[in-house]
Amino acid sequence: MIMNNLMTQITVSISEVMETMFYIPVEPRDGNITIEASGLLESGRAEAATITFHGSFSGTIDLIIPETLLIIMAENFMGESRHHLTEEHLEGTLKETLNMLAGNTFSKIDNRSSFCLGIPEIKMSGIKESSERKDAPSCNTNMLVVDTLDGPMGIKVHVN
Amino acid sequence: MTFSILLVDDSMPMRRVIKKAFKAAGYAGSNFSEAANGVEGLEKLEKSWIDIVITDFTMPEMNGLEMLLNMKKSDLLKDIPVVVVTTEGSQEKIDQFMKSGAAGYIKKPFTPEQIRDMITSILGVSNDNEQSDDPDNGFDF
Numbered sequence: 001m002i003m004n005n006l007m008t009q010i011t012v013s014i015s016e017v018m019e020t021m022f023y024i025p026v027e028p029r030d031g032n033i034t035i036e037a038s039g040l041l042e043s044g045r046a047e048a049a050t051i052t053f054h055g056s057f058s059g060t061i062d063l064i065i066p067e068t069l070l071i072i073m074a075e076n077f078m079g080e081s082r083h084h085l086t087e088e089h090l091e092g093t094l095k096e097t098l099n100m101l102a103g104n105t106f107s108k109i110d111n112r113s114s115f116c117l118g119i120p121e122i123k124m125s126g127i128k129e130s131s132e133r134k135d136a137p138s139c140n141t142n143m144l145v146v147d148t149l150d151g152p153m154g155i156k157v158h159v160n
Numbered sequence: 161m162t163f164s165i166l167l168v169d170d171s172m173p174m175r176r177v178i179k180k181a182f183k184a185a186g187y188a189g190s191n192f193s194e195a196a197n198g199v200e201g202l203e204k205l206e207k208s209w210i211d212i213v214i215t216d217f218t219m220p221e222m223n224g225l226e227m228l229l230n231m232k233k234s235d236l237l238k239d240i241p242v243v244v245v246t247t248e249g250s251q252e253k254i255d256q257f258m259k260s261g262a263a264g265y266i267k268k269p270f271t272p273e274q275i276r277d278m279i280t281s282i283l284g285v286s287n288d289n290e291q292s293d294d295p296d297n298g299f300d301f
Contacts, residue, residue, distance in 0.1 A: 020269035021177075078176045092173035099171075100268045103247025107267070114252055119170075119220065 002057050003159055005109060007142055010061070010155055013104040014146055017097060022076045026146040026153075038145045040064055040154050047090065048123040049098045053106065055115035057159055059140075061105075062123070063098040064154040070094060072150050095120035101155070162189040163283065164208065168201040168215035168227065169194075169245070178214055178245065178275065185276035198222025202230055205237050212263075212283060217246035217253065225257055232261050241282050245270070 011028050018024045040046055045067045052060050065073070067090070071082050074093040098120045106115040144155045165182060167175045175194050182190065193208065195201040197219040204210070213231075215224040222230075224244050231237040241263035246254065254265050263282050266274055 017269045020271060074173070078173055079180055089173060092171050096171045096174050099247045103268065107251075117218065117247070119218065
């Protein structure tokens with residue numbers, strides 16, 4: 001029940017964040033998908049970030065974005081040409097996207113309760129670390145993949 | 161009209177986005193200072209004249225609320241308007257910020273128009289006729 005509601009609100013929130021801040025429409029795929037089946041591993045280098053949340057339930061949200069898509073997002077976000085983008089720009093864009101996604105999601109779940117969000121952190125080994133848990137879809141872990149015109153992005157949710 | 165604007169956010173891309181929204185709203189000639197957390201923000205406030213502070217809520221070392229409370233204790237800083245730009249989902253935290261004397265808040269994700277409207281309502285001026293000719297300062301950031 002908690003996971004279903006969480007995934008519903010994350011799906012709405014990722015659309016709002018991507019369209020409002022990055023002008024990129026997204027199309028969520030149906031069902032709970034593994035990283036291996038997501039196509040994210042075939043997209044070349046990908047960056048991943050994670051954020052913790054604590055409240056009436058707790059857990060983590062990981063955001064996984066192929067570098068090609070992340071570059072386009074950073075360009076749209078800051079108005080910088082890709083030639084001027086640095087690693088700091090890309091990591092900052094990834095972390096800020098995750099931050100907005102998490103904040104927007106929990107404001108939809110319960111606007112009055114106090115969900116505390118951690119500070120987003122880059123997963124140094126990127127997508128590898130996110131897939132290492134070998135999280136088969138379960139009641140505690142779920143994976144949402146959304147498609148854009150420039151490739152897929154993944155959101156992995158774990159509830160403790 | 162130009163202003164001295166302090167942007168306090170640990171996210172460099174977000175500082176850049178907010179700065180761009182200010183420029184698009186007609187404040188391109190304003191002076192922008194930046195800080196990565198509340199401690200740095202207070203240091204900037206003590207060293208230079210600032211007309212308005214735009215701050216994130218959650219930051220390392222000192223968050224936006226702690227910075228605001230410190231400003232309210234200072235005769236020199238207590239009247240400077242502070243706007244929080246936040247991802248915080250909890251209305252309770254936003255209420256706490258407003259009760260502590262914030263001039264307003266904007267929730268992320270935001271549109272550039274929301275930034276412009278907030279600035280205009282607080283500073284009491286509209287700079288619609290001072291839009292920058294710089295195409296980089298358009299709203300399509």
